[in-house]
Amino acid sequence: xxxxxxxxxxxxxxxxxxxxxxxxxxxxxxxxxxxxxxxxxxxxxxxxxxxxxxxxxxxxxxxxxxxxxxxxxxxxxxxxxxxxxxxxxxxxxxxxxxxxxxxxxxxxxxxxxxxxxxxxxxxx
Amino acid sequence: xxxxxxxxxxxxxxxxxxxxxxxxxxxxxxxxxxxxxxxxxxxxxxxxxxxxxxxxxxxxxxxxxxxxxxxxxxxxxxxxxxxxxxxxxxxxxxxxxxxxxxxxxxxxxxxxxxxxxxxxxxxxxxxxxxxxxxxxxxxxxxxxxxxxxxxxxxxxxxxxxxxxxxxxxxxxxxxxxxxxxxxxxxxxxxxxxxxxxxxxxxxxxxxxxxxxxxxxxxxxxxxxxxxxxxxxxxxxxxxxxxxxxxxxxxxxxxxxxxxxxxxxxxxxxxxxxxxxxxxxxxxxxxxxxxxxxxxxxxxxxxxxxxxxxxxxxxxxxxxxxxxxxxxxxxxxxxxxxxxxxxxxxxxxxxxxxxxxxxxxxxxxxxxxxxxxxxxxxxxxxxxxxxxxxxxxxxxxxxxxxxxxxxxxxxxxxxxxxxxxxxxxxxxxxxxxxxxxxxxxxxxxxxxxxxxxxxxxxxxxxxxxxxxxxxxxxxxxxxxxxxxxxxxxxxxxxxxxxxxxxxxxxxxxxxxxxxxxxxxxxxxxxxxxxxxxxxxxxxxxxxxxxxxxxxxxxxxxxxxxxxxxxxxxxxxxxxxxxxxxxxxxxxxxxxxxxxxxxxxxxxxxxxxxxxxxxxxxxxxxxxxxxxxxxxxxxxxxxxxxxxxxxxxxxxxxxxxxxxxxxxxxxxxxxxxxxxxxxxxxxxxxxxxxxxxxxxxxxxxxxxxxxxxxxxxxxxxxxxxxxxxxxxxxxxxxxxxxxxxxxxxxxxxxxxxxxxxxxxxxxxxxxxxxxxxxxxxxxxxxxxxxxxxxxxxxxxxxxxxxxxxxxxxxxxxxxxxxxxxxxxxxxxxxxxxxxxxxxxxxxxxxxxxxxxxx
Numbered sequence: 001x002x003x004x005x006x007x008x009x010x011x012x013x014x015x016x017x018x019x020x021x022x023x024x025x026x027x028x029x030x031x032x033x034x035x036x037x038x039x040x041x042x043x044x045x046x047x048x049x050x051x052x053x054x055x056x057x058x059x060x061x062x063x064x065x066x067x068x069x070x071x072x073x074x075x076x077x078x079x080x081x082x083x084x085x086x087x088x089x090x091x092x093x094x095x096x097x098x099x100x101x102x103x104x105x106x107x108x109x110x111x112x113x114x115x116x117x118x119x120x121x122x123x124x
Numbered sequence: 125x126x127x128x129x130x131x132x133x134x135x136x137x138x139x140x141x142x143x144x145x146x147x148x149x150x151x152x153x154x155x156x157x158x159x160x161x162x163x164x165x166x167x168x169x170x171x172x173x174x175x176x177x178x179x180x181x182x183x184x185x186x187x188x189x190x191x192x193x194x195x196x197x198x199x200x201x202x203x204x205x206x207x208x209x210x211x212x213x214x215x216x217x218x219x220x221x222x223x224x225x226x227x228x229x230x231x232x233x234x235x236x237x238x239x240x241x242x243x244x245x246x247x248x249x250x251x252x253x254x255x256x257x258x259x260x261x262x263x264x265x266x267x268x269x270x271x272x273x274x275x276x277x278x279x280x281x282x283x284x285x286x287x288x289x290x291x292x293x294x295x296x297x298x299x300x301x302x303x304x305x306x307x308x309x310x311x312x313x314x315x316x317x318x319x320x321x322x323x324x325x326x327x328x329x330x331x332x333x334x335x336x337x338x339x340x341x342x343x344x345x346x347x348x349x350x351x352x353x354x355x356x357x358x359x360x361x362x363x364x365x366x367x368x369x370x371x372x373x374x375x376x377x378x379x380x381x382x383x384x385x386x387x388x389x390x391x392x393x394x395x396x397x398x399x400x401x402x403x404x405x406x407x408x409x410x411x412x413x414x415x416x417x418x419x420x421x422x423x424x425x426x427x428x429x430x431x432x433x434x435x436x437x438x439x440x441x442x443x444x445x446x447x448x449x450x451x452x453x454x455x456x457x458x459x460x461x462x463x464x465x466x467x468x469x470x471x472x473x474x475x476x477x478x479x480x481x482x483x484x485x486x487x488x489x490x491x492x493x494x495x496x497x498x499x500x501x502x503x504x505x506x507x508x509x510x511x512x513x514x515x516x517x518x519x520x521x522x523x524x525x526x527x528x529x530x531x532x533x534x535x536x537x538x539x540x541x542x543x544x545x546x547x548x549x550x551x552x553x554x555x556x557x558x559x560x561x562x563x564x565x566x567x568x569x570x571x572x573x574x575x576x577x578x579x580x581x582x583x584x585x586x587x588x589x590x591x592x593x594x595x596x597x598x599x600x601x602x603x604x605x606x607x608x609x610x611x612x613x614x615x616x617x618x619x620x621x622x623x624x625x626x627x628x629x630x631x632x633x634x635x636x637x638x639x640x641x642x643x644x645x646x647x648x649x650x651x652x653x654x655x656x657x658x659x660x661x662x663x664x665x666x667x668x669x670x671x672x673x674x675x676x677x678x679x680x681x682x683x684x685x686x687x688x689x690x691x692x693x694x695x696x697x698x699x700x701x702x703x704x705x706x707x708x709x710x711x712x713x714x715x716x717x718x719x720x721x722x723x724x725x726x727x728x729x730x731x732x733x734x735x736x737x738x739x740x741x742x743x744x745x746x747x748x749x750x751x752x753x754x755x756x757x758x759x760x761x762x763x764x765x766x767x768x769x770x771x772x773x774x775x776x777x778x779x780x781x782x783x784x785x786x787x788x789x790x791x792x793x794x795x796x797x798x799x800x801x802x803x804x805x806x807x808x809x810x811x812x813x814x815x816x817x818x819x820x821x822x823x824x825x826x827x828x829x830x831x832x833x834x835x836x837x838x839x840x841x842x843x844x845x846x847x848x849x850x851x852x853x854x855x856x857x858x859x860x861x862x863x864x865x866x867x868x869x870x871x872x873x874x875x876x877x878x879x880x881x882x883x884x885x886x887x888x889x890x891x892x893x894x895x896x897x898x899x900x901x902x903x904x905x906x907x908x909x910x911x912x913x914x915x916x917x918x919x920x921x922x923x924x925x926x927x928x929x930x931x932x933x934x935x936x937x938x939x940x941x942x943x944x945x946x947x948x949x950x951x952x953x954x955x956x957x958x959x960x961x962x963x964x965x966x967x968x969x970x971x972x973x974x975x976x
Contacts (some may be wrong), residue, residue, distance in 0.1 A: 016757045018793050022764030025786060029771035087753040087760075108760040112767035 008053035008123050012036040013043045013069065015058065019108070023056060030116050040069045047073060052080045054122040059086040081122035085110065136164040137284055144288040151187060153289050158189040158264065161282060167266040168246065169195050171202060173214040174262050181206040182214045182263060194244065201240035212236050214263040217251035221260055223283055224251045225274035241267065248272035250279060254286045262289070317424070319401070322408065323374055324417035331419070339401065339422060341394045349375050357392030377405035377418025400429035437461040441587055451595040455487035455588060462584050463490055466577060468568060473588055474499065474511045475561040483512060486561055495542050509535045510549035511562040518559055522548045525570040545570045550581050552589045560592040618715040622649050624708055638694065638717050640686035657683035657691065672708060676700045693722035754800040758793035765789045815854045817965055820897050821846040823857065824887055827864040838872055840883035847890045851964035853897050859938045866935050867901040867958050874905030874956060895964045904955040908948055916948055
C-alpha cells in the first residue's frame with residue numbers, strides 16, 4: 001500500500017452500526033485510513049472541514065437517503081469519490097446514483113475482494 | 125186478260141212508279157198518275173178528290189185529265205160537288221177505304237152526278253183510295269164512255285199506282301210538318317243560351333245557332349272539320365293543346381257516337397279571354413236508323429269552372445300550408461290566386477312583427493320591389509296607411525283614394541309612383557285573437573270594394589291567418605324540437621315511438637346512430653328488438669310486454685348488439701299511449717347510451733381487482749424484500765467481519781482484543797439474522813389473530829381469479845377440482861390468500877420451461893376425515909429435489925435464479941400459525957405437489973358427523 005493510500009481518508013456512512021463496523025474492520029485489515037459515520041449530518045460536517053478521498057455509503061438510511069447525502073456532498077466536496085452499497089436491488093436508486101456518479105455500486109452482501117479493489121481503485 | 129194487256133199493265137205500273145218517284149210534289153204526281161192511267165188503259169176522264177181540312181167532305185182536286193174537251197161539262201159539275209163519306213163514288217171509296225167499281229153510272233143509285241155523266245156519255249167508273257197508313261188522303265176516279273164489268277186486274281194495277289202516290293203525298297205532309305217543327309226549333313235555337321251545332325255527314329253545318337256564333341264565331345263559312353280546332357280556337361282543358369279534330373264531339377256524333385259532358389276550352393276572336401264549355405253530342409239518324417249527321421249542345425261553364433279553379437287554388441294553398449311549405453311561398457300563391465280572380469286587382473300581405481309594432485314583408489308579387497322595400501319595417505299606428513292602420517285598429521280600412529286620404533299622408537308618394545289609387549286593407553287575426561298581419565287589395569281606379577272583392581278578402585284573410593298561425597306554431601315547435609334534439613344529442617338520448625298496431629316505428633337521428641340503423645331504413649318494432657343482444661332479447665321483450673300491460677310504462681337496462689359485433693349498454697325508458705279500450709296505440713320513449721359509463725364502471729372494477737391483485741402479490745414481495753433487507757444487513761456484517769479476521773490473521777499481526785471484537789460481532793450478527801427469521805413468524809402469528817370463517821373453495825376461486833391475467837399471459841391453464849363437502853376453516857383471509865397465491869405463482873414459475881400445452885396447474889380440495897381441509901396444488905414442472913423434497917421450505921432455498929428463497933418459508937409460517945401443515949412431494953409422473961392441510965373450524969366437525 002502506498003503512502004498516499006495510507007494518508008487519504010476513506011469515510012464510511014451507514015446507519016446500521018454492525019454493518020458499518022464490519023466494513024471498517026475489513027478496510028482496516030487492508031490498512032486504509034478509515035473513519036466511520038452512522039449519522040449523515042456528522043459525516044457532512046466532517047467532509048465540510050476535511051479532505052475526504054472516498055465515501056462508502058448506504059442508500060437506505062433512517063433519517064436521510066444516501067442519494068441525498070451524495071447530492072449535498074457533491075456541492076461540498078466534488079472531488080470525493082463515492083462507492084454505494086445498498087441492501088436492496090432498486091433500479092431507481094441505481095439510476096439516480098449512477099447519474100450522480102459513484103465509482104462503484106454494491107448490493108449487500110458483497111464480495112470482499114471486489115469491494116476492497118473498488119476502494120483501492122477510487123483512491124488511485 | 126190477254127198477255128198483251130198484262131204486259132201493258134205491268135209497263136204502266138213501272139212507268140208510273142218511276143215518274144212518281146221523280147215527282148216533286150203531290151200535284152204533279154197526281155197528274156202523272158191520271159194521265160198515264162188514262163193513256164194506257166183507255167179511260168176517258170180521270171180526276172182526284174181531296175178531303176177538306178175538317179175531313180168531313182171530299183172536294184174535287186185541281187188536277188184532272190180527260191180524253192177530249194167534250195167532257196168539260198162533267199168536270200164543271202164535279203168541281204161544284206162535295207161528297208161526305210159514303211156519298212157518290214168518291215164518298216163511297218173514302219168511307220170503305222177500298223176501290224169501288226160501277227159498271228154503268230147511269231144505273232147506279234148512289235151516283236149524284238148521274239145526269240151529267242149521261243149527258244157526257246160516261247158509263248163505267250172506278251174509284252181508288254190513296255191511303256197514308258190508315259187514312260184516306262185522296263180518292264182518284266176514272267170514267268169510260270162504254271159500260272164495263274169490273275176488271276180486277278186493272279183495279280189492282282191502279283191501286284198499286286195509287287200506293288206510289290201515297291209516298292209522295294206523305295212526303296208532302298211531312299215537309300209541312302217539318303217546316304212547322306223547324307219554326308219552333310228555330311225560335312228555341314235562337315233564344316237558348318247553349319250553343320247548338322248540327323252537321324250532316326259531310327261536316328256541313330245545318331244549324332249554327334246564335335249562341336254558337338257568340339261562342340265560336342261565324343259558322344256559316346264552311347270548312348273542313350280538320351280546320352275546326354284552329355278556326356274556332358278549340359283546346360283541351362290544358363288550355364294550350366289544340367283539340368284533336370277527330371276527337372271533336374261534333375265529329376264523334378257525326379260518326380254515330382253519343383258524347384257526354386266533354387269539357388273544352390275555347391279562345392278565339394269572339395272570346396279573346398277564353399271560355400269553358402261542356403259539350404253533349406248525339407248522332408242524327410233517319411227513319412231507318414241510317415246516319416244523317418250529328419248535333420252538339422255546348423254549355424258555357426266558365427263561371428262554374430272559375431269557381432272550381434278558385435276552390436282548387438284555395439285547396440292547393442291549404443295543401444301547401446299542410447305540407448309546411450315556406451310561409452313566403454304560401455302567401456305568394458295565395459296573393460296570386462286572389463289576383464287571378466279579378467282583372468286589374470293587385471294584392472299584398474304584410475306580417476306583423478313579433479314586437480307587435482312593425483310590419484314585415486309577407487307577399488306582394490305584383491307590387492314594385494321599391495314599394496315593397498319601402499313598406500317593410502314601417503311602424504303600425506292610427507294613421508299609417510291602410511295596412512298599418514288596419515293592424516293597429518284591428519279592423520278593415522278602406523281607402524278609395526290614396527292621393528287624398530289623410531291615412532296615406534306619409535306614403536302618398538310611394539303609391540303615386542306605383543300608379544295605385546285605392547287600397548283596402550283587412551287585418552289577419554288568429555284564432556286566439558292576435559293580429560298576425562294584413563291583407564290588402566290595390567286598384568288603379570279610385571273606388572271602394574265590390575261585394576265579390578269583399579268575399580275574396582274574407583277568404584284570403586282566413587287562409588292567410590291559417591298559414592301564418594301555423595308557421596308561428598311550427599317555428600315554436602321547431603325551436604323546442606331543436607332544443608330537445610340538442611339536449612338529446614348531447615345526452616346521447618335516442619327518441620323513439622313504437623306503433624304496435626301498424627308494426628311501424630320511428631326513431632330520432634341520434635337513435636338510429638345508437639341502434640346502428642341507416643338514416644332512411646324503414647323501422648318496425650321487430651327491427652328495433654332485433655338490435656337487443658340475443659342473450660337478453662327474450663327477457664327484454666317479456667319485460668316490455670308485461671310492464672306496458674300492467675303499468676303502462678317500461679324501463680330496462682340491457683345490451684344492444686349492433687351489426688359488425690359492436691355492443692352498447694343502454695337504458696330504455698318508455699310509456700304507453702292507450703286508447704279508451706286500453707289498447708296500446710303508441711309507446712314513446714328514450715334510450716340512453718350508457719356504454720361509456722358502463723365501460724368506465726367495468727374499467728374501474730378491473731382496476732380495483734388489478735389493484736387488489738397487485739396488493740396481494742406485492743405484499744408477499746414486499747414482505748420478502750423487507751425480510752431480505754433485514755437479513756442482508758447482518759449477513760453483510762458477518763461476511764465482512766469474517767473476511768477482516770482472515771485478513772488480519774493472514775498478516776500475522778492480529779491484536780487479540782481486535783479478534784475478540786470481531787468474533788463478538790460475528791456472534792451478534794448471526795443472532796440478529798436468526799431474530800429476523802423469528803420476526804417473520806411472530807409477524808404472521810400476530811396477523812392471524814384476526815380470523816374469520818372461511819370457505820376454502822371460495823377463497824381458491826377468488827384467488828385464481830386474482831391471478832387470471834398472470835395465468836393467461838403465461839399461456840397456462842389452472843383447473844380446480846373442488847370438493848363441495850369441504851369443511852370451513854378459521855383463518856385470516858389475506859394470509860390464506862397469500863399462501864394460495866404463493867403456491868400458484870411458484871407452480872407457474874415451475875411450468876415456465878414447459879410446452880404451452882403442458883403448463884397446467886390443478887388445484888384440488890378434499891377432506892378425508894371431515895376434520896381437515898386439504899388443498900393440493902399440483903404442477904407438471906421439473907419437480908422437487910429427489911433427496912429431500914421438503915428442503916424447499918428452508919430459508920434461502922431457491923431453485924429459481926432470481927428467487928430469494930423466502931416465499932415458502934413465509935407460507936409455512938402462515939400455515940403453521942393456522943395450526944396446519946404443509947408438505948411437498950413429487951407427483952407420480954412428474955411435477956410437484958404441495959399439500960396444505962388446515963384444521964376444520966370448530967363446529968364443522970360436528971356438522972360433518974351429523975351429515976355422516
